[in-house]
Amino acid sequence: GAVVSQHPSRVICKSGTSVKIECRSLDFQATTMFWYRQFPKQSLMLMATSNEGSKATYEQGVEKDKFLINHASLTLSTLTVTSAHPEDSSFYICSARDGFYGYTFGSGTRLTVV
Amino acid sequence: AQSVSQHNHHVILSEAASLELGCNYSYGGTVNLFWYVQYPGQHLQLLLKYFSGDPLVKGIKGFEAEFIKSKFSFNLRKPSVQWSDTAEYFCAAQGGSSGSARQLTFGSGTQLTVLP
Numbered sequence: 387g388a389v390v391s392q393h394p395s396r397v398i399c400k401s402g403t404s405v406k407i408e409c410r411s412l413d414f415q416a417t418t419m420f421w422y423r424q425f426p427k428q429s430l431m432l433m434a435t436s437n438e439g440s441k442a443t444y445e446q447g448v449e450k451d452k453f454l455i456n457h458a459s460l461t462l463s464t465l466t467v468t469s470a471h472p473e474d475s476s477f478y479i480c481s482a483r484d485g486f487y488g489y490t491f492g493s494g495t496r497l498t499v500v
Numbered sequence: 501a502q503s504v505s506q507h508n509h510h511v512i513l514s515e516a517a518s519l520e521l522g523c524n525y526s527y528g529g530t531v532n533l534f535w536y537v538q539y540p541g542q543h544l545q546l547l548l549k550y551f552s553g554d555p556l557v558k559g560i561k562g563f564e565a566e567f568i569k570s571k572f573s574f575n576l577r578k579p580s581v582q583w584s585d586t587a588e589y590f591c592a593a594q595g596g597s598s599g600s601a602r603q604l605t606f607g608s609g610t611q612l613t614v615l616p
Contacts, residue, residue: 392543420603429590429608430544479544481604488603489534493543 388414388484392492394405399470399499405463409480414462416482422451424477424494433478436465470499502527504593505605513581514615521576521610523565523591531595533574534604538588546588550574561585570612583616 389412399405408409409419417438422430434455435443442455452474454466467474479494503526513519515586535547548559555567565576574591591607 398559418599422606432603432605435603481544489546491536 387459388482388488388490390416390482390490390492392480392495394495395493396494396496399468399497401471401499402469403430404466404468405470405497407467407478407497409463409482410494411461411464411482411484411490412484414484416463417460419456419480420489421456421463421465422479423494424479426454428481433465438463450493466496470497472499475499502593502605504591504605506589506591506606506610509608510611512613512615513601516580517614519576519578519581519585519612521589521591521612522544523574523576523607524572525574525591525593526572527593527595529595531593533565533567534592534594535559535563535574535576538590538609540587543580544590547576565600567597572590581612583614583615585612586614589614 389479391410391412419431419436423433423486424430426474432445436457437474438457438460444450452468457463475498477494477496481489484490505524507522533550536544537547538544547563548557550557550567558564563578565574567574587611592604594604
């Protein structure tokens with residue numbers, strides 16, 4: 387079946403530094419990928435929709451200058467958390483459309499900002 | 501606004517008990533509905549999905565869900581749960597009449613704990 391690889395699975399960084407998270411579709415091409423944030427014991431909140439070759443579409447309240455999304459190829463989207471702060475600590479999950487209505491999720495990235 | 505509601509935040513059952521998790525959605529127009537499961541430390545996996553046709557959908561691992569349009573509901577059921585079903589369950593919807601028709605909206609999730 388369709389596989390989405392997300393890397394790294396865990397990252398700890400110092401406050402003020404930037405962190406890049408990669409999301410790859412391994413056996414299919416994904417023109418659209420989605421980035422979610424999941425707080426403990428809460429649901430997935432859509433942050434942005436990543437479109438190959440064009441600018442990402444951000445949800446209301448999500449700072450586009452802080453959460454930089456690049457979807458340079460049909461198999462790779464990256465999320466960069468810039469100037470990270472402790473409140474950015476969270477679980478970030480990407481997903482990709484693997485067909486007309488199919489969605490496959492990455493395994494998530496646990497970001498801890500100290 | 502589009503929304504998905506899961507009213508059971510935490511459900512605790514004994515093995516072999518029957519399960520029903522509620523999911524209600526608020527969408528205008530056509531809607532596609534999904535149930536995902538997230539086992540501890542793992543990524544989201546699709547249990548089942550409804551696009552059209554038979555409103556009773558059968559998924560993996562013995563799960564099923566029924567789409568009731570008049571009630572805007574898509575409840576998840578399993579006749580007899582196992583300890584290995586302990587996980588977080590998310591209902592999600594896609595569609596509606598807005599421009600963001602392709603993205604999924606998730607419910608808040610239900611933590612299921614099955615006692616051995």
